[in-house]
Amino acid sequence: MPAKFVDPSTYPSILSRMKNLPEFNFLYPIIKFETEKLNGGSRLELFEYKEIISGKEESYYLAFKYHEFSKLIVIGNCSCLNGKFERAAMIKLFPIIKEKLLEESLFETVLPEGSEHELNRLMKEQKSHPYKPLYQNAFIYNIEEKNHKDFLKKEIILPDGFEVRSISPEYSKQMMSVLLHYQNGDELQAAIRLKELPSVGIFEISTNKLIAFEYNDGIGTIAHQYVYPEYRNKGIGKAVEILICQKNLKELDILPSKCVALTRTKVIAITEKTKYWSKLMDANGNPAEIWWTIYSKTPQEKIIFCDN
Secondary structure (H helix, E strand, C coil): CCCECHHHHHHHHHHHHCEEEEEEEECCHHHHHHEEEEECCCEEEEEEEEEEEECEEEEEEEEEEEEEEECCEEEEECCCHEEEHHHHHHHHHHHHHHHHHCCCEEEEEEHHHHHHHHHHHHHHCCCCCEEEEEEEEEEEEEEHHHHHHHHHHCCCCCCEEEEEEEECHHHHHHHHHCCCCCCHHHHHHHHHHHHCCCCEEEECCCCCEEEEEEEEECCCCEEEEEECCHHCCCCCHHHHHHHHHHHHHHHCCCCCCEEECCCCCCHHHHHHHCCEECCCCCCCEEEEEEEEEEEECCCCCCCCCCCC
């Protein structure tokens, strides 16, 4: 079947097919945010490729999420986590998205492994974006629908002297200053997310200081968890993560999910010890990988994900 642009009027029917499916951990929230007018300062263009595999229709969706204050981000999800299908989808989609990519001085992609490697090959042929300041693979974790009821019952007890609050937009500059991956415009975009999407902040009552936080990254995953070093080893990081996942379920009705770079071995170990996280697996029963890449026409500082 030919690749095509998706008419926004069909978004509701697409959403009904994607709800709580781990393989659509990005696309379901992205489309939902678009239809419900959340995450302002952004707009969505959606593309689709379908193929019959073993008698079943499989779908690959590619979202172009344009931000008013920061770079274009291109996100892919598919119903069949199979490298051959992912590569075929990108080959079919590339002719209708190529000019959109070439006109950007810099753009970021979040793609399944097969389609990322294919896009990387196709972009090398264009010779337009020779620099890749970010090229990092990650595992995807989610809280499966069957575990939602028990997960929502989890209670958090913080150490004395701390309290939980939603984070107001004026904290965006402070939050961006300690993150692993920060680009121009992210502070302004983060302020919009803090205003419109769930967030969790832990505050020290005596000083009114924000000492830990996590929020929704605008593409559906929880992100940017941080606990200031002097407040670590008190269970605050785990508390923040549980609370933001509960908010995503209660307030947004989306599957809690997160990505962890393979270079962050400590975070992977902590995540896999936690009973409520499940790792997304591909069609062959191996851990699925998502690749985060930035393509740039000009030299940029290298971005390295590590345990912090």
